[in-house]
Amino acid sequence: MPDQRVVAATAVLLALTVAGCSDDRSDAPSTGGAGTGAGGTGTTGGSAAFELVATDDLSVSPDGGEVLADCWNGICRWDATDGTLELVPDRGSVAVAPDWSTVATVDDGTVVLEDLDSGETVAELTGLADDDVADGSPVTAVAYSPDGGLVAAAGTDDDGEGRLEVWSVDGAEEASFDTLGEVHRISISPEGNRIATAGNGPVEVHDLVKGESQELPSGQGGTVAWSADGARLLGVGADGQPAVWDAETWTLVAELRGTRLHEAAYAPDGGTVALTSLDGTAVTLWTPAKAAAEPRELAGHTDDPGAVAWSPDGSVLYSVSADDGVLAWDTATGERASTDFELPEGR
Structure with missing residues (x-):
């Protein structure tokens, strides 16, 4: 059984180190970052040494x-009503189960599922290579399926080629796919039958039923997110912009020009996308089906936000940045919620 402190440290390095590597704010599209699951998963700029809160993933119970998000000194759990912080020290996560039963961490090339509350190891998922890396982990992205029954992780195979492994949560291998480039983001469809990936290669869709992979005409970096009904897939367009494809025909149905995609999550109703950009501190609400409607910008962050997450009923949107921590908005009005979320103590 892996030592818990080693696993936690590795997890935090995965989240924060790749975050620093992913945040290219030049004119070129981002190369992405260490990723997690549907809705979650982003990174933001700055050195890990100065990040109070990791910005690659944000989860709502x-x-x-x-x-919940990772902090520099443990897992941070906030009360959504009053913003009080409960710190779970000396632990980290790279993905959170939808039912909040377990979190995924990494130990070299092994994905370790731990009980969220107790920290006890529930399962160890093996199959990715334990490649030597300069820092961080050879596992570059992890995600749970929306029903919590599957876990997917990206890394390399024994020949050093990009690999996506899929397991049931009890550790049984379900599928394995080659990937084009290093994968930094994974999102599993609501039906659990398709997996979208993004990274320093194109957006790909891997079909668990057919055992086939499809490359989409896309750029590099950004994230991937399925709509709640699985009918649409959001990813990064050829020029770095948010793009939406029809998930049956794979035709491009919408794009948001003038924005470079960082992180995104569909609202529970599937109509609105919350996204963050590589070019500013605002969080954007975009409705792809309403091409003429202007996106709404939610201002409040003082540094660049990463991951975004919706409350289960879609009434509140949360976002996270390294220095500000978690902010919340009323999605009906676009106004900041009154809750102030405590920050962890500084280093």
């Missing part, structure tokens, strides 16, 4: 009562 099934009842909407808590918000």
Whole structure:
């Protein structure tokens, strides 16, 4: 059984180190970052040494009562009503189960599922190579399926080629796919039958039923996110912009020009996308089906936000940045929620 402190440290390095590598704010599209699951997964700029809160993933509990992210000194759990912080020290995560039963961490090339509350190891998922890397982990992205039954992780195979492994949560291997480039983001469809990936190669869709992979006409970096009904897939367009494809025909149905995609999450109703950009501190609400409608910008962050997450009923949107921590908005009005979320103590 892996030593818990080693696993936690590795997880935090995965989240924060790749975050620093991913945040290219030149005119070129981002190369992405260490990724997690549907809705989650982003990174933001700055050295890990100065990040109070990791920005690669943000999770809301099934009842909407808590918000979770990794912090520099442990897992941060906030009360969604009053913003009080409960720090779980000396632990980290790279993905959170939808029912909040377990979190995924990494130990070299092994994905370790731990009980969220107790920290006990529940399963060890093997199959990715334990490649030597300069820092961080050879596992570059992890995600749970929306029903919590599957876990997918990206890394390399024994020949050093890009690899996507899929397991059931009890550790049984379900599928394995080659990937084009290093994968930094994974999102599993609501039906659990398709997996979208993004990274320093194109957006790809891997079909668990057919055992086939499809490359989409896309750029590099950004993230991937399925709509709630699985009918649409959001990813990065050829020029770095948010793009939406029809998930049956794979035709491009919408794009948001003038924005470079960082992180994104579909609202529970599937119509609105919350996204962050590589070019500013605002969080954007975009409705792809309403091409003429102007996106709404939610201002409040003082540094660049990463991951975004919706409350289960879609009434509140949360976002996270390294220095500000978690902010919340009323999605009906676009106004900042009154809750102030405590920050962890500084280094």
